Amino acid sequence: MKLALGDVVRDRGDMALGTVVGVTSQTGVSLVAFYVSSGSVRLGEPDELDVVARYVKPPTKARRVLTRISAGLALAAAFLGGCSAQEAGADWSLTLLTSLGSYMAVAIAYHWGSRLADPRRFRV
Known part of the structure; x- marks a missing residue:
């Protein structure tokens, strides 16, 4: 535990x-x-x-700002990835998957960064 x-x-x-x-x-x-x-x-x-x-530390102002910035970066990455795929001549399904992958790359990086900053748990 x-x-x-x-x-x-x-x-x-x-x-x-x-x-x-x-x-x-x-x-x-x-x-x-x-x-x-x-x-x-x-x-x-x-x-x-x-x-x-589980104890969850309330988010600080800096953490809320960082969350909004990372959400904006994820949306921008999704837009740029989708536009790049569409300009390369990809079908709509590949364009959608490229946008989703670009969004998830930024979202996963933010998620793991926040997990590293969470309070440490100890094994009992």
Whole structure:
């Protein structure tokens, strides 16, 4: 199981919800520390926990601007790829596939770049 700080987990034993605050090791067994609403920190084995929600950092202003810029670049790449294919004498289906491929090349690059900037998850 991979967890990040801030993930919401549920203990299967008593169905207690909590937010992951860390990992500790006691007697050779790794335990997940999570903060429950009663104000205490509990420890649970990773096998006894269910991930309810993943922590997602809210986008910053710079991230929103970067998203819009990459969407614009993807549309421009799709337009240029389609125009180039059409000028080369391609059929409409090949023109459509060229546009889609150009768009996806930029979109996938943005997606993997944002995955690298996401919070790190650790294996428990």
